[in-house]
Amino acid sequence: MFSTIPxxxxxxxxxxxxGIAARAAFIDGRASAPGAPLKNNLVVGDRGLLERSAQIVADALFRNEDxxxxxxxxxxxxxxxxxxxAGMYYGTHVDAAFMPHPGRSLRSDLSCTVFLSDPADYEGGALVVRLGTEEVRLRAPAGAAIVYPSTTLHRVEEVTRGERLVALTFIESRIAxxxxxxxxxxxxxxxxIAGPAMDIDTYTRLQRVEENLFRRWADPD
Structure with missing residues (x-):
């Protein structure tokens, strides 16, 4: 499943x-993914600005109920x-299964692109996710996030005009x-959706199913 969250x-x-992007020094994106010859983009190289931008995006994602x-x-x-x-892209790839994370490795179950540029600010640059024999091209307005399985083959098409500014992250889910x-x-x-129209007994039974499946399937801390 993949989803656009506005x-x-x-x-x-x-x-x-x-503003952080405007004053930050950017470096070759391959520094964050050694051995990725298909990667042609730039990432923030200033540690302080990188940490501040990461905190803003992470806080926004974790507070979002969707x-x-x-x-x-x-x-x-x-x-x-x-x-x-212009001229930058990321060729077809699959994200690494495990990534270094403080104290342990993080299993990448989901990948997430948070958009900072408006679609009118650039041409090309679509996120293309391969689903079986089909490809889905995805763009989103500034402030939106696209979440998709890290197991999929995907790419970013070449930007032909303007600038595509995004934040990228990877999530380990409690449900692998x-x-x-x-x-x-x-x-x-x-x-x-339907809960407000249910009688309290039916809604409580639905909650019981949800919580017990979560208890059965979820990874503990």
Whole structure:
């Protein structure tokens, strides 16, 4: 499953992140992914600005209810502010299964792109996710996030005009199995949509199913 979540960042956060990007020194994106010859982008190289931008994006994601019930996040890599100028791209790849995280390795279950540029600010630069024999091209407005399985083949098309500014992160879910995660997410969506119309006994039974499946399937801390 992949999903576009609108308004993860508010306008103040978007402007602060754009300001960080405007004054930051960017370095070759391959520094964050050695051995990735298909990667042609730039990432923030200033540690202080990198940490501040990562905190803004991480806080915004964790406070967003739609993100939490989609991803069931257990841990997250610090989001990396990433720039694609004209001529830049990221070729077809799959994200690494495990990534270095303080104190342990993080299993990448979900990948997340948070958009800081408006679609009108650049041409090209679509996130392309391969689903079986089909490809889905994804763009989103500033402040939105696209979440998709890290197991998929995906790429970023070449930017032909302007600048594509995003923040990238990877999430270890409490529910490692993607099908179980999707089923529990759907149950929670049903509860949110239909719950107000249910009688209290039916709604309580639905909550019991949700919580006991979560208890059975989720990884402990």
């Amino acid at each position: 308004d993860v960042l508010d306008q103040r956060e978007i402007e602060e992140l754009r 993100f939490r019930v989609l991803a069931f996040p257990k841990a997250m890599m610090p989001p990396i502010l990433t720039r694609y100028g 199995d993607a099908e179980r995660r999707d089923l529990l997410h759907e149950l929670k969506e049903i509860g949110a």
